[in-house]
Amino acid sequence: xxxxNSLYAGRLVRLGPLDHEKDPxxxxxxxxxxxxxxxxxxxxxxxSVEAVRRLLEKVEKQMEETKNLFxxxxxxxxxxxxxxxxxxxxIDFHNGTGVLNLGIGEASDRRHGFGSDALDLLVRFAFxxxxxxxxxxxxxxxxxxxIHMAEKSGFEIxxxxxxxxxxxxxxxxxxxxxxxxxxxEKKQ
Amino acid sequence: xxNAFFQGRLVRLSSEDPLxxxxxxxRWNQDSEYFRLLDSxxxxxxxxxxxxxxxxxxxxxxxxxxxxxxxxxxxxxxLIGFIAFDGLNWTNRDTFVAIGIGEQxxxxxxxxxxxxxxxxxxxxxxxxxxRISLTVFEQNPRGIRSYEKCGFKLEGRIRDFLLRDGQRSxxxxxxxxxxxxxSLEQExxxx
Numbered sequence: 059x060x061x062x063n064s065l066y067a068g069r070l071v072r073l074g075p076l077d078h079e080k081d082p083x084x085x086x087x088x089x090x091x092x093x094x095x096x097x098x099x100x101x102x103x104x105x106s107v108e109a110v111r112r113l114l115e116k117v118e119k120q121m122e123e124t125k126n127l128f129x130x131x132x133x134x135x136x137x138x139x140x141x142x143x144x145x146x147x148x149i150d151f152h153n154g155t156g157v158l159n160l161g162i163g164e165a166s167d168r169r170h171g172f173g174s175d176a177l178d179l180l181v182r183f184a185f186x187x188x189x190x191x192x193x194x195x196x197x198x199x200x201x202x203x204x205i206h207m208a209e210k211s212g213f214e215i216x217x218x219x220x221x222x223x224x225x226x227x228x229x230x231x232x233x234x235x236x237x238x239x240x241x242x243e244k245k246q
Numbered sequence: 247x248x249n250a251f252f253q254g255r256l257v258r259l260s261s262e263d264p265l266x267x268x269x270x271x272x273r274w275n276q277d278s279e280y281f282r283l284l285d286s287x288x289x290x291x292x293x294x295x296x297x298x299x300x301x302x303x304x305x306x307x308x309x310x311x312x313x314x315x316x317x318x319x320x321x322x323x324x325l326i327g328f329i330a331f332d333g334l335n336w337t338n339r340d341t342f343v344a345i346g347i348g349e350q351x352x353x354x355x356x357x358x359x360x361x362x363x364x365x366x367x368x369x370x371x372x373x374x375x376x377r378i379s380l381t382v383f384e385q386n387p388r389g390i391r392s393y394e395k396c397g398f399k400l401e402g403r404i405r406d407f408l409l410r411d412g413q414r415s416x417x418x419x420x421x422x423x424x425x426x427x428x429s430l431e432q433e434x435x436x437x
Contacts, residue, residue: 152288153409191414192406217402217419221377224338229376234419236405 065183068175071141073130073183076118081131082111084140088163092225097143097161102225117145126150128188132160132176141167144176146184146193154191156184174207181211185239192238198223199231213237252315252368254360259315259329259368264301267316268294270325274348283386284346286408286417311335317347317361326352329361331369339376341369359392363434366396370424377423383408384416397422397430 066073088094089110092102098113105113121127126149132142144160160176162168184190195213197204205215213235221229252259262270272294275281281289304312311334317327327347334341343365347358369375380398382389394400398420407417 150286153286153407155407191409194404215402216404219340219377219379219401219419219421220399221423222338222340222379222421224376229338234402234404238406 065187066179067135068179070135070170070175071132071172071179072135073144073176073179074133074138076114076129076131077140078111078114078118081140082107082114085114085143085163086110088161091163091165093165094161094163097145097159126156128183130180132162132172134172141172142176144180146180146188149188149190151188151190154189155194156188156190156192157194157196158184159195168203173204174210177207177211181237181242185242190239192236195235195237197233197235198225199233200226205233205235208235208237211237212242251372252364253320254364256321256355256357256360257317257319257326257364259361259364260318261314262316262325264298264305265294266325267301267314267328268298270316270348271297271328274327274346277348277350280346280348280350282410283383283389284344286383315365317345317357319352319357324349326357327361329365331365331373334373339374340379341373341375342379342381343369344380354388358389359395362392362396366422366427367431370427375424377421378427379419379421382418382420384418390418390420393420397426399426 085098086105086107086109089098089103089105117129121129127145127147128149129145130143131140132144133140141164142160142162144158146156146158149156158180160173160180162173181193184193195208199218214237215233216236217234219232219234222232223230272292275291278289304310304314312330312332313334314328314330316325317329318325326349327345329343329345331341332344343362345358345362347353366378369378380393382393399422401419401421404417404419406414408415
């Protein structure tokens with residue numbers, strides 16, 4: 059096993075920094091898929107390369123200034139190809155809490171275990187390095203792949219905010235999932 | 247013209263100049279019991295001057311997703327607290343509501359519940375919201391009971407959300423749907 063870079067490297071993917079040259083065109087392509095909405099913007103809309111470039115610069119600036127955001131790119135270990143974005147945000151170091159969010163950009167890259175691998179990396183990073191006590195993740199009740207993936211990593215549904223989110227012509231429940239460090243350690 | 251729209255049975259919702267609101271907040275926040283029920287941030291004593299700047303900035307924002315009202319008693323026109331829609335989401339027609347009664351003499355006497363009912367009516371009939379949400383800490387049974395009385399239902403429990411005095415405690419999510427409020431409002435109007 060490769061232990062040299064284990065903080066950022068999983069089985070299939072690694073957590074990496076942004077590449078402001080090469081990443082914007084790839085991410086701009088992803089924004090045409092409404093399923094990718096939650097990772098960068100609240101409401102689904104296709105973004106131009108320039109809009110994405112500015113957005114990603116803003117993200118890194120925010121990371122620098124607020125200190126309560128960690129944003130990563132997800133890259134394949136094999137060929138370093140960008141496959142997704144992930145972040146831990148709203149970090150409250152004082153209470154030891156944070157919120158996690160991740161998305162795999164291309165439909166053809168989903169269901170290969172990349173997200174699951176990245177999720178475990180982020181969980182380990184949050185608990186072992188950021189010293190957080192708990193992690194939250196929010197998603198619409200229709201996002202079954204994410205819910206299943208999170209549950210596999212030990213997340214439990216803690217709250218169901220009824221009819222709190224609207225898309226595809228109807229209201230959906232908003233699920234708040236949570237994982238405690240104490241539970242995560244038992245699982246490993 | 248009647249201002250009944252912003253008026254309840256004990257209180258009315260009003261708007262204050264930034265300085266008045268800032269001085270009230272600076273006074274109330276020195277009550278650590280009040281502050282700990284209100285916020286997950288570490289207790290912080292900001293000056294009235296600094297808070298006035300924040301309230302002034304709110305005045306200048308064009309499309310507010312944050313609506314703040316003061317709560318004044320009908321009997322003495324006394325400023326006793328605030329209530330606010332925080333994080334209005336127009337796509338989802340959802341918002342979080344926050345309330346604080348800074349004057350402890352006015353706790354547990356129905357002032358907060360009255361203000362909340364006025365706020366619900368405003369949110370559902372004027373802003374056309376679909377639901378209204380709130381979070382409350384488990385060590386605030388007074389608040390939880392008041393919200394239940396206003397029609398909020400418990401929607402979940404965020405485990406170990408707070409760390410205070412070495413103890414972990416939960417944060418509760420509560421919510422009320424427009425449809426649920428409709429039938430409650432009819433009941434309230436009969437009383």
